[in-house]
Amino acid sequence: MLDFFRNHQRLMMLMLVLVIVPGLGVLGIQGFRGFFDESANVASVNGHKITRAEFDSAMRQQLDQARQFLGAQFDSKALDTPARRRDLLDNLIQQHALADEAQREYLTASDAAVRRALLADPVISSLRKPDGSIDVDRYKQLLAMQGMTPEQYDERVRYGLAVDQIPQSIEESAFTPKALADRISQLAEAQRTVQALVLHASDYASKVQPTDAQLSAYYAAHSADFATPATATIDYLVLSPAALATGVTPSDSDAKKYYDDNIAHYTTPREVRVSQILIASPKSASPADDAKAKAKADAVLAEVKAHPDQFAQIAQKESQDPGSAAKGGDLGWSTSGTLTGEKAFDTAAMALNKDEVSSVVHSSFGYHVIKVTDVKPAVTKPFDEVKASILKDLATELATKAYSDDSDGFTSTVYEQAKSLKPAADKYKLTIQTATVTTKPNPALPPASPLNNPKFLTAVFADDSVKSHNNTQAIDVGNSTLIAAHVTDYKSAATPPLASIKDAVRAKYVAEQADELARKDGEAKLAALQKSKSTAGFAAEQKVSRMDTQGVSPLALSAIFKADDSKLPAYVGVDLGNDGYAIYRVNAVVPPAPIDSARLAAAQRQLAQVDAQTQLEAYVESLRKRSKVKLYGSLDASQSDSQ
Structure with missing residues (x-):
């Protein structure tokens, strides 16, 4: 066709x-x-599509966060794996299901909550001017670059806050009784004194001397284990922003213009350390009470001006703010001017210089006397210091644009010039690479390697590629990457004759038989020890607990703690598979020390968090089952549609 x-x-x-x-x-x-191509979407939830663009954007955001956190240790190939991409898709499905539930429950967020969330955003905080106000024009520019207005972004934040109410309510309601926390803590800290006797499988290998007849029989029964898979030697091209980056080089003038246009990103805003004295007068106060509070505040201000070096002592005596009075009125450092959420207070505080005292400031809390005790001026990084990172970011941006511009043409060229990849390589200045692949991903390659993509491997081994010797289509493997291949050599799957792999067959047979001998010998020794109660052959004693395993495997640890502690010493055996067989002599039980109130409270909090997470996962899973979820199989070939 x-x-x-x-x-x-x-x-x-x-x-x-x-x-x-x-x-x-x-x-x-x-x-x-x-209308025809569902590849533009990765899933749908109750009819709402999760687009490929939305998925890729979320993936880029994850990688950007990892890059900022890991710095020089960041490796995108190690993080962008099929498993992580499927986890991300699951998270997006959960978010959409939660969003639908929030809509059904008519959940929303107040204007005040939206404002607090916006001002807490570090990106928005970076737009602070020296006077503490937001650079509105720059804020609008940033949103416009993302195709949004401030009003649209407000609604996005409101939407997120509304959806978050569901998991927050589950997490906040989780509770673990003290008795349960105490019991679990005791179980976790309980120790058992044990001795180990390990029968290593390797010690039994010399006892296995297979005959040719045994090897032949084993080979016949396990021939599939020794089959060589179909292989294809390929030329391939990868089109991605990284592959195109060598062809785009931003100039120093481009970097300088970007620096000037985004100077706020390279400026650490002015910080002030603020102290206050509050004379409380809530909105519900009567006019007479409010007047008394105002007069009291005026008197306090006069006292502060008379004794400016005694502000902290006056605050301890007069301030009616329980959070700061004991600390001499200290509210700590602020770079944003959002100390209280009260505009009058924050504006007055940010306008002060070091050791200056404000006039009486009125807010919904009452009347404040404010002092700035220290100031850190705004600092802007010089251009030369950030030039290299700007050039790198600009190169990435240009390469991403080049990828967007070239992807359709690359796809067409690979298809139309089907007998060779050279036309596409020449046109887009790409290097033709070679590899040998099988039908299965290669575990020696990074999981995110395009050569391990199931859709790509399916295309490589299709008849059109293997028999007709045409290029594969340009396969979208995600993360803004296209790959196309041309098969230069193909070898079908085959089972080699026993004579050519006899050593490998022998090694596998010996290993399996040695494991079996170690297990049988171990079970026999265990039965004898349970009768004799001997200590012969055991290693020195060690104390193990569920929290401190001392290198004991989880399987063995489980057996040790299941031993009947009323009949000590007790003996337990554990089949370690390729590592042989282990016998543990349980000599004593060491009860845990009494748990003090602080440790018990910490255990309660930790268990409550675990319980909250478990409840949330169960809720989300039930919500997902109630939702109509459809997967389009665009992440890997293993996904299939489900309803």
Whole structure:
């Protein structure tokens, strides 16, 4: 079929024009593509699509956060794995299911909550001017770059806060009784004194002397284990921003312009350390009480001006703010001016210089006398210090744009010039690479390697590639990466004759038989020891607990703590598989020390967090089951549609 398309391109183009052009007037190009192509989406939840663009954006955000956290140790290949991508998709599905539930429950967030969330955003905080106010024009520019207005962003934040109410309510309601926390802590800290006797499988290998007849029988029964898979030697091209980065080089002037346009990103805003004296007068106060509070505040201000070096002592005596009075009124450092959420207070505080005292400031809490006790001026990093990172970011941005511009053309060239990758390599200045692949991902490669992508491997081993010797299509493997291949050599799957792999067959047979001998010998020794109660052959005693395993395997630790502590010494045996067989002599039980109130409270909090997480996962899972979830299989070939 593909050969027909390639050999009759003019005819096919005419047919496509006749069919497609009338439809574009109704659907638009993107709409028409989406009508047929579900590859633009990765999943849907209750009919709401999770688009490939949304998924890729979330993946980039995850990687950016990891890059900031890990710094020089960041490795995108180690983090962008099929398992992580499937976890991310699960998270997006959960978010959409939670969003639908929040909508059904009519959940929302107040204007005040939205304002607090916005001001707590570090990106928005970085837009602070020296006077503490937000650079509104720069804020609008940043949002415009993302295709949003401030009003739209406000609603996005409100939406997020509303959805968060569901998991927050579950987490806040979790509770662990003291008795349960105490019991679990005792179980975790309880110790048992044990001795180990390990029968290593390797010690039994010399006892296994297989005959040719035994090896032949073993080979016949396990021939599939020794089969060599089908292999393909390929030329391949990878189109990605990284592959195109060498062709884009931003200039120093580009970097300087970016620096000037984004100077706020390189400026540490002014910080002030603020102290206050509060004379409380809530909104519910009567006019007479409010007047008394105002007069009291005026008197306090007069006292502070008379004794400016005694502000802390006056605050301890007069301030009615329980959080700061004991600390001499100290509210700590602020870079944003959002000390209280009260505009009058924050504006007054940010306007003060070191050791200056404000006039009486009125807020919804009452009347404040404010003092700035220290100041850290705004500091802007010089251009030369950040030039290298700006050039790197600009190169990445240009390469990403080049990828966006070239991806369609690359796809067409690979398809139309089907007998070689050289035309595409020359056109897009890419290097043709070679590799040998099998139908299964190669564990020696990073999991995120394009060569391990299931869709790509399926295309490589398709008849059109192997028999017709055509290029594969340009396969989208995610993370803004396309890969295309041309098979230069193919070898079908085969089972080699016993004579050529006899040593490998022998090694596998000996290993399995040695494991079995160690297990049988171990079980026999265990039975004898349970009768004799001997200590012969055991290693020195050691104390183990569930929290401090001393290198004991989880399987063995489970057996040790299941031993009947009323009949000590007790003996337990554990099959360690390829490592042999282990016998443990349990000599004594060491009860844990009494748990003090602080440790018990910490254990309660930790267990409550675990319980909250478990409840939340169960809730989300039940919510997902109630939702109509469909996977389009665009992350890897193993996904299938489900309803």
